[in-house]
Amino acid sequence: MIAWPTVEEEAALTSSVSLLRDPATWDDAEVGRAFGAGDEAALAEAFRRWSAFVHTLALRSLRDESDAQDVTQQVFVNAWRGRAGYDPARALPGWLTGIARNAITDVHNRRSRQRRDELAAVATVETTSEPVAAGLAERLTVADELSRLGEPQRTILTLAFYDDLTHDQISERLDLPLGTVKSHIRRSLVRLRDRLEVEDAAC
Amino acid sequence: MRHVDPETLALIALGEQIGDDDERTHLSRCPQCTADVAALAATVTVARSVTAADEPAPAPRQVWEGIRSELGLSADLEPDGRVTPARTTPPVVATRRRSAPWIAAAAAAGVVIGGVGGAWVTGNRTEPAATVVAEATLDPLPGWEATGGAVVEETEDGVRELVVSFEGGDDVGGYREVWLIDADVTRLVSLGVLVGSTGRFTLPPGVDLVEFPVVDISDEPFDGDPAHSGDSILRGLLDA
Numbered sequence: 397m398i399a400w401p402t403v404e405e406e407a408a409l410t411s412s413v414s415l416l417r418d419p420a421t422w423d424d425a426e427v428g429r430a431f432g433a434g435d436e437a438a439l440a441e442a443f444r445r446w447s448a449f450v451h452t453l454a455l456r457s458l459r460d461e462s463d464a465q466d467v468t469q470q471v472f473v474n475a476w477r478g479r480a481g482y483d484p485a486r487a488l489p490g491w492l493t494g495i496a497r498n499a500i501t502d503v504h505n506r507r508s509r510q511r512r513d514e515l516a517a518v519a520t521v522e523t524t525s526e527p528v529a530a531g532l533a534e535r536l537t538v539a540d541e542l543s544r545l546g547e548p549q550r551t552i553l554t555l556a557f558y559d560d561l562t563h564d565q566i567s568e569r570l571d572l573p574l575g576t577v578k579s580h581i582r583r584s585l586v587r588l589r590d591r592l593e594v595e596d597a598a599c
Numbered sequence: 600m601r602h603v604d605p606e607t608l609a610l611i612a613l614g615e616q617i618g619d620d621d622e623r624t625h626l627s628r629c630p631q632c633t634a635d636v637a638a639l640a641a642t643v644t645v646a647r648s649v650t651a652a653d654e655p656a657p658a659p660r661q662v663w664e665g666i667r668s669e670l671g672l673s674a675d676l677e678p679d680g681r682v683t684p685a686r687t688t689p690p691v692v693a694t695r696r697r698s699a700p701w702i703a704a705a706a707a708a709g710v711v712i713g714g715v716g717g718a719w720v721t722g723n724r725t726e727p728a729a730t731v732v733a734e735a736t737l738d739p740l741p742g743w744e745a746t747g748g749a750v751v752e753e754t755e756d757g758v759r760e761l762v763v764s765f766e767g768g769d770d771v772g773g774y775r776e777v778w779l780i781d782a783d784v785t786r787l788v789s790l791g792v793l794v795g796s797t798g799r800f801t802l803p804p805g806v807d808l809v810e811f812p813v814v815d816i817s818d819e820p821f822d823g824d825p826a827h828s829g830d831s832i833l834r835g836l837l838d839a
Contacts, residue, residue: 420680434738436676443663444678451658468658469665476670531648538646539653557646562615582609589642 419444428488432479439476446489447472449540450496456536457500457528467499474499489591493537497528534592541591549584552577601625603632612639729754735814735835737763747833749814751802759802765816765833766796773820778827779806780813787815787827812837 419427419441427445430438450471455464475482475495482491542550548570555561555569567577603611603622610617611626618626626632663678729752737747745767753759763777775793777800780786788811790800802808816833 418681436672439666439670439672440663440676440678441680443658443666444680447658447662447678448655451662452653452656455656456652465659465662465665468662469669472666473669476666531645534645535649535653536655538642539649540655542646542649543655553646556613557643557649560614563610578606578610581613582606585609585612585639585642588646589638592642592645593638 424487424489425484428482428486429484431475431488432482432484434479439472442475442488442492443472445544446492446540449489449536450492452536452540453493453496453528453533454500454503456532458503463503467496467503470499471496487591493533497533500528537591538588541588545584545587548572549580552580553584556581602629605635608632608635609639612636612643614643729760732759733808733837735837737765737814737816737833737835739767739833740831743767743832745832747816747835749835749837751808751837757804759804761790761800761802761814762797763793763800763814763816764797765793772818772830773828774818775832776817776819776827778815778817779808779811780815781811782813784813786811789825789827808837 419430419437422430422438422441424445427438427441431442447468451464451468454467454471455461458464458467471492475492478495482488542553545553551570552566552572555566556563561569563577563581564574566572567574570577603618603626607618607622608626626636666672667674667676731750732753733751735749737749739745745765747763747765749761749763751759751761761777761779765775777790777793777798779788779790779802788803788806790802791798793816814833814835814837815827815831817828818830818832819828
C-alpha cells in the first residue's frame with residue numbers, strides 16, 4: 397500500500413490549499429504555520445492581526461510616530477525575510493515581539509549615538525533607560541488581546557477587571573446564565589495568560 | 600483529592616470570595632491549583648494596570664504599502680483577511696521568467712497562440728488561439744530542489760490543456776507524472792508522464808478545476824503500480 401498523503405506532504409500542501417479559505421478564518425497557529433511555509437497571505441494576515449500591537453509598542457517606547465512606523469515596517473520585513481528561522485511550534489506574535497524589541501532597541505541606540513555626536517564634548521552619555529519599559533509590552537499585549545476578544549467575552553472581562561463586578565453581578569447585568577459567564581471568564585483569562593506567557597518567552 | 604473546578608479558580612484569581620471550606624483547604628495544599636490561580640492572578644494584575652493609553656493604535660496604511668514594496672510583493676496582496684486569487688500571480692510570473700520564458704511571454708499577452716516558438720509544438724499544423732484560464736506556481740516539497748509553473752489554456756473550441764514547466768529535480772528516481780488533485784488530497788486525476796522540462800496535457804472535459812485545483816508532479820518508481828507514489832516533487836494551486 398502506498399503512503400499517501402505523507403505527513404510532510406500534507407504540511408506542505410496546507411500552505412497552498414489554505415488559499416481556498418479566507419485567512420481571517422485561520423487560527424493563530426495556522427497563520428504561524430503558513431507564515432513559516434512562505435505563504436504571502438499569512439504575512440498579510442499577520443500584519444492584520446498584530447501590526448497594531450507592534451506599532452503601539454514602538455510608538456509608546458519611541459514616542460515618535462515616524463520612527464514607530466519605520467519600526468513596524470522593519471519588523472514585518474525582517475520577520476518575512478527571516479522566516480526560515482521561525483519555528484512554527486512557537487506563537488507568531490511572540491516571535492514578532494522579540495523582533496520588535498530588537499528594532500526598538502536599535503532606534504534607541506541610534507538616537508543615543510546621535511545625541512553623543514551632538515554633544516561631542518561630552519565624553520560619555522549614559523543611557524540608563526530601558527529600550528522597552530518594564531511592563532509596557534505586557535500591558536499592550538493584554539490590551540491587544542482584549543480588543544480581539546469577541547462579545548460577550550470582552551464586556552464580561554471588562555466588567556470583571558475594571559468595574560470589579562463578581563460573576564453573579566455580571567450575569568445579572570448582562571442577563572446571561574451564570575454558567576456561561578463563568579466559562580467565558582475562565583476561557584478568556586486563559587487566552588490572555590497564554591499570550592502573556594508567550595511574550596515572556598520572547599523576552 | 601479532587602481538584603477545584605477550573606472556573607472557580609479563575610474567579611478566585613479575580614479576587615472573588617467563593618469556594619466552600621473543602622475547596623479552600625484543597626487550594627491551600629495543592630501545588631497544581633495554586634499555580635493555576637497564581638498564573639491567572641498575574642494576568643489579572645497586568646490587565647488591571649492597562650490604561651486607555653494602552654489601546655492598540657493601528658499602523659497607518661502606508662506601513663503595509665512600505666512592506667509590500669520593500670519585499671516586492673504583489674500590489675493585490677491586502678491585509679484584509681480575504682483570499683485574493685491575484686496574489687498567486689507574481690510568483691508564477693517570476694517562476695516563469697526564470698524557468699520558461701515562452702510561458703512568460705504568453706502570459707504577458709494574456710493569450711497563447713499555438714505554434715509560437717516552443718519545442719513542444721508538434722508539426723506545422725495551425726492550432727486555434729488559446730486563452731490562459733488558470734495558472735499556478737509550482738513549489739518544491741520538502742527534500743526537493745526544483746521550480747516550475749503551470750498554466751491552463753483553453754482553445755476557442757473549449758479544449759483545455761495544462762502546460763507545465765519544470766526545472767531542477769535532477770535526482771528523480773523513476774519518471775515524472777503530472778496529476779490534478781482535489782483540495783482534500785483524496786482524489787486524483789492522472790494527466791500523464793512528463794519528459795523534459797516542459798509538457799502539455801489535454802484535460803479530460805469533465806474535470807472541474809475548482810474541484811481539482813492542485814497541480815502535482817510526482818516521482819514515480821517503475822514498480823508497475825499506477826497509483827501516486829506519494830513522493831511529490833512540485834505542487835501548486837491553480838487560481839482558476
